[in-house]
Amino acid sequence: xxxxxxxxxxxxxxxxxxxxxxxxxxxxxxxxxxxxxxxxxxxxxxxxxxxxxxxxxxxxxxxxxxxxxxxxxxxxxxxxxxxxxxxxxxxxxxxxxxxxxxxxxxxxxxxxxxxxxxxxxxxxxxxxxxxxxxxxxxxxxxxxxxxxxxxxxxxxxxxxxxxxxxxxxxxxxxxxxxxxxxxxxxxxxxxxxxxxxxxxxxxxxxxxxxxxxxxxxxxxxxxxxxxxxxxxxxxxxxxxxxxxxxxxxxxxxxxxxxxxxxxxxxxxxxxxxxxxxxxxxxxxxxxxxxxxxxxxxxxxxxxxxxxxxxxxxxxxxxxxxxxxxxxxxxxxxxxxxxxxxxxxxxxxxxxxxxxxxxxxxxxxxxxxxxxxxxxxxxxxxxxxxxxxxxxxxxxxxxxxxxxxxxxxxxxxxxxxxxxxxxxxxxxxxxxxxxxxxxxxxxxxxxxxxxxxxxxxxxxxxxxxxxxxxxxxxxxxxxxxxxxxxxxxxxxxxxxxxxxxxxxxxxxxxxxxxxxxxxxxxxxxxxxxxxxxxxxxxxxxxxxxxxxxxxxxxxxxxxxxxxxxxxxxxxxxxxxxxxxxxxxxxxxxxxxxxxxxxxxxxxxxxxx
Amino acid sequence: xxxxxxxxxxxxxxxxxxxxxxxxxxxxxxxxxxxxxxxxxxxxxxxxxxxxxxxxxxxxxxxxxxxxxxxxxxxxxxxxxxxxxxxxxxxxxxxxxxxxxxxxxxxxxxxxxxxxxxxxxxxxxxxxxxxxxxxxxxxxxxxxxxxxxxxxxxxxxxxxxxxxxxxxxxxxxxxxxxxxxxxxxxxxxxxxxxxxxxxxxxxxxxxxxxxxxxxxxxxxxxxxxxxxxxxxxxxxxxxxxxxxxxxxxxxxxxxxxxxxxxxxxxxxxxxxxxxxxxxxxxxxxxxxxxxxxxxxxxxxxxxxxxxxxxxxxxxxxxxxxxxxxxxxxxxxxxxxxxxx
Numbered sequence: 001x002x003x004x005x006x007x008x009x010x011x012x013x014x015x016x017x018x019x020x021x022x023x024x025x026x027x028x029x030x031x032x033x034x035x036x037x038x039x040x041x042x043x044x045x046x047x048x049x050x051x052x053x054x055x056x057x058x059x060x061x062x063x064x065x066x067x068x069x070x071x072x073x074x075x076x077x078x079x080x081x082x083x084x085x086x087x088x089x090x091x092x093x094x095x096x097x098x099x100x101x102x103x104x105x106x107x108x109x110x111x112x113x114x115x116x117x118x119x120x121x122x123x124x125x126x127x128x129x130x131x132x133x134x135x136x137x138x139x140x141x142x143x144x145x146x147x148x149x150x151x152x153x154x155x156x157x158x159x160x161x162x163x164x165x166x167x168x169x170x171x172x173x174x175x176x177x178x179x180x181x182x183x184x185x186x187x188x189x190x191x192x193x194x195x196x197x198x199x200x201x202x203x204x205x206x207x208x209x210x211x212x213x214x215x216x217x218x219x220x221x222x223x224x225x226x227x228x229x230x231x232x233x234x235x236x237x238x239x240x241x242x243x244x245x246x247x248x249x250x251x252x253x254x255x256x257x258x259x260x261x262x263x264x265x266x267x268x269x270x271x272x273x274x275x276x277x278x279x280x281x282x283x284x285x286x287x288x289x290x291x292x293x294x295x296x297x298x299x300x301x302x303x304x305x306x307x308x309x310x311x312x313x314x315x316x317x318x319x320x321x322x323x324x325x326x327x328x329x330x331x332x333x334x335x336x337x338x339x340x341x342x343x344x345x346x347x348x349x350x351x352x353x354x355x356x357x358x359x360x361x362x363x364x365x366x367x368x369x370x371x372x373x374x375x376x377x378x379x380x381x382x383x384x385x386x387x388x389x390x391x392x393x394x395x396x397x398x399x400x401x402x403x404x405x406x407x408x409x410x411x412x413x414x415x416x417x418x419x420x421x422x423x424x425x426x427x428x429x430x431x432x433x434x435x436x437x438x439x440x441x442x443x444x445x446x447x448x449x450x451x452x453x454x455x456x457x458x459x460x461x462x463x464x465x466x467x468x469x470x471x472x473x474x475x476x477x478x479x480x481x482x483x484x485x486x487x488x489x490x491x492x493x494x495x496x497x498x499x500x501x502x503x504x505x506x507x508x509x510x511x512x513x514x515x516x517x518x519x520x521x522x523x524x525x526x527x528x529x530x531x532x533x534x535x536x537x538x539x540x541x542x543x544x545x546x547x548x549x550x551x552x553x554x555x556x557x558x559x560x561x562x563x564x565x566x567x568x569x570x571x572x573x574x575x576x577x578x579x580x581x582x583x584x585x586x587x588x589x590x591x592x593x594x595x596x597x598x599x600x601x602x603x604x605x606x607x
Numbered sequence: 608x609x610x611x612x613x614x615x616x617x618x619x620x621x622x623x624x625x626x627x628x629x630x631x632x633x634x635x636x637x638x639x640x641x642x643x644x645x646x647x648x649x650x651x652x653x654x655x656x657x658x659x660x661x662x663x664x665x666x667x668x669x670x671x672x673x674x675x676x677x678x679x680x681x682x683x684x685x686x687x688x689x690x691x692x693x694x695x696x697x698x699x700x701x702x703x704x705x706x707x708x709x710x711x712x713x714x715x716x717x718x719x720x721x722x723x724x725x726x727x728x729x730x731x732x733x734x735x736x737x738x739x740x741x742x743x744x745x746x747x748x749x750x751x752x753x754x755x756x757x758x759x760x761x762x763x764x765x766x767x768x769x770x771x772x773x774x775x776x777x778x779x780x781x782x783x784x785x786x787x788x789x790x791x792x793x794x795x796x797x798x799x800x801x802x803x804x805x806x807x808x809x810x811x812x813x814x815x816x817x818x819x820x821x822x823x824x825x826x827x828x829x830x831x832x833x834x835x836x837x838x839x840x841x842x843x844x845x846x847x848x849x850x851x852x853x854x855x856x857x858x859x860x861x862x863x864x865x866x867x868x869x870x871x872x873x874x875x876x877x878x879x880x881x882x883x884x885x886x887x888x889x890x891x892x893x894x895x896x897x898x899x900x901x902x903x904x905x906x907x908x909x910x911x912x913x914x915x916x917x918x919x920x921x922x923x924x925x926x927x928x929x930x931x932x933x934x935x936x937x938x939x940x941x942x943x944x945x946x947x
Contacts, residue, residue, distance in 0.1 A: 153788070233937060291686040298688060302692075306690060321680060415938070454654040460677055461669070463678065482738075
């Protein structure tokens with residue numbers, strides 16, 4: 001007799017060889033889960049190696065999803081279920097599995113060679129190594145081959161379908177319909193009918209096996225979440241950012257020139273926007289990182305919005321040009337999809353270690369506004385907000401994303417385009433008197449006169465300029481004044497953008513201040529502690545430069561300030577120095593998102 | 608968007624109100640002066656001309672013109688110019704650069720600008736020295752050159768700018784000299800007329816840090832023996848009495864005394880439009896053989912697709928095929944589902 005149990009939330013981690021199709025399996029499960037109206041959050045975890053040798057620990061590719069009947073904000077600290085397609089996946093995946101969790105293994109992959117590759121002396125399935133876990137051993141490879149009998153495929157080809165077999169089992173385990181994936185298979189492989197048949201049979205085979213076998217006695221149901229009505233799609237950070245650029249071009253009526261040099265984890269953006277040529281977004285793959293920002297600046301000078309996307313190492317190379325954009329006061333977007341550093345570091349893993357590079361990584365006093373996205377879908381709004389500021393204030397803006405946001409996915413309620421406000425660039429008007437560095441009283445922004453506009457011919461450059469006229473000037477007082485203006489202009493952004501919200505009571509024991517992709521973890525941890533009656537509030541910053549004015553007030557109302565970051569305390573340093581307070585940090589530089597349980601412990605230690 | 612209304616081209620003063628601050632006697636004055644002379648002849652309204660420079664003494668060039676101008680970073684003018692051209696292809700874009708700027712720190716961008724055949728004009732002012740930093744050797748300084756950083760002589764093999772750009776696939780390559788103003792003006796005109804990346808090397812005398820570097824090419828007593836003017840369809844003849852010529856010996860040029868008419872028939876007839884770059888490359892190497900005269904004029908001029916035109920063409924083709932993109936539809940594309 002099989003029974004169904006209700007659960008509020010589940011976290012599953014799929015892990016296998018790079019070639020086992022774990023990302024595809026995870027994505028399909030995500031899609032079906034979204035259609036079943038659970039709230040969800042996912043994170044892929046793949047190696048930097050393109051085709052790592054089969055069976056190795058460093059070749060393991062993982063995909064984690066948390067889904068729930070409640071609103072959730074992280075892909076889960078620890079998995080309830082680990083699907084391990086080989087010994088290496090089991091070994092490396094155990095770190096992410098909670099104590100007593102469920103393991104589903106493909107025993108066919110536990111060959112002596114694979115065991116050796118994963119540094120197992122003998123088979124961990126029967127030697128007590130997995131004691132305390134609930135282990136389901138399934139001969140996935142053999143069962144998949146059986147299901148595919150008669151199809152004109154080689155043994156190797158049949159083996160490749162085992163990820164769909166695994167997916168079929170998980171669908172049964174969580175009471176999911178296999179129909180969306182069946183439809184997807186038909187569309188995806190419609191040119192190769194034998195693969196349609198093979199993958200469908202594998203999927204059905206997995207589902208039927210789980211249903212019939214004595215191994216599984218219980219399956220689970222996660223009820224629908226209360227989700228805001230609307231049309232949804234699954235979106236990664238890099239996709240959302242790319243679509244945000246299309247929206248910017250559409251709403252400002254200014255074409256975008258996206259200039260970039262391929263770099264992990266930002267290359268996707270260049271790939272996406274290269275398909276948007278008919279949407280007012282042009283793309284230019286340049287010879288190097290420096291060229292990418294240089295071409296973007298040239299485009300901005302000539303009346304496009306120049307945008308350049310990169311990651312930390314590339315941003316370092318762009319520093320001199322970023323300074324040129326500051327002194328010239330041109331609208332420009334720089335996207336830094338942060339990754340593990342220093343140097344080449346860990347290209348596929350997230351960190352928040354470029355904040356200081358963004359704040360100070362240029363020669364001279366060269367302030368740049370910085371905005372950070374807080375979730376994959378939020379990258380859309382973030383790039384939009386950044387562009388509004390870039391146009392309004394005639395300034396480069398740094399957008400910080402990271403590898404977790406870039407590749408992580410979540411359901412996105414597609415916004416109503418008509419409700420998004422227009423962007424009005426700050427154009428100069430031909431026929432009116434024009435001084436290139438004359439400023440608006442409120443924003444201190446200069447006007448944008450474009451080559452091609454008659455009568456507004458002017459020269460800009462990297463040399464210090466005289467106030468108003470823009471002529472080259474080495475006058476000491478002028479330089480002081482221009483330095484002040486450039487700084488003051490960035491502070492004025494606070495009058496133009498919405499400040500961050502304080503979540504929780506206005507006074508209390510601990511105020512958690514966070515930024516970027518840690519949002520989900522911070523929110524989850526603080527809300528859990530708030531529910532437990534603790535006097536804790538949090539503010540998640542969107543703009544990091546300028547720091548919002550409200551921070552000044554709130555900081556004084558709490559006994560302790562805790563700043564969790566995936567770095568060694570970069571926002572902490574900024575806040576400590578600006579407000580002269582003894583803010584504490586919770587700092588983890590592991591290349592992994594922060595863990596809710598660890599953060600909760602850090603907060604509780606301050607109580 | 609950019610104002611598309613443009614005034615009729617007119618004889619206007621292309622000089623700005625800024626004081627020109629180069630050293631007295633600097634070759635840049637002549638270059639600026641010829642540029643100001645040529646620009647009004649091009650029939651391009653002033654607002655559609657953009658001058659972009661890097662760092663070096665010549666980096667100030669844009670400030671001394673009344674067109675749009677951008678004084679950018681060391682070595683980076685070619686890539687900023689590329690961004691300008693891709694943003695607004697209607698602009699006439701000029702890059703002012705130097706031997707240090709484009710052959711050393713910015714070598715990479717120059718190579719890629721040339722290979723893309725972006726329709727811009729590059730004026731590379733070569734004085735074989737770092738002037739703005741006050742007298743260190745440059746990538747075009749000859750071997751053994753004694754400068755402040757090479758008190759015992761330079762060990763660096765110099766780069767040959769024209770060989771470099773020819774190897775990168777240049778479609779218009781020319782050389783001129785600061786002292787020969789008429790030739791320089793004509794070369795600028797030809798560069799402006801070329802649809803594609805025009806590369807002009809200007810030998811320029813830095814009278815402070817490298818005075819006389821090109822003296823043999825400019826001194827009336829020697830220049831006719833040391834220069835050969837390239838003219839399309841004409842034999843390569845030089846000398847005060849036009850009594851010397853150049854003919855091919857294998858893949859090299861060699862000099863011939865034109866004692867009789869027969870010798871004339873063996874001369875190389877200059878053909879700037881050869882599809883192969885072997886010939887123009889050979890001409891570019893002649894500076895390394897002191898026996899041979901230095902060529903000036905247009906080395907190579909061929910017609911080739913430009914990146915900027917193909918860039919627009921591709922966008923137009925996508926628009927033709929898919930129609931103007933609809934943002935609403937784009938956002939709703941992909942895997943969607945609705946929640947009621």
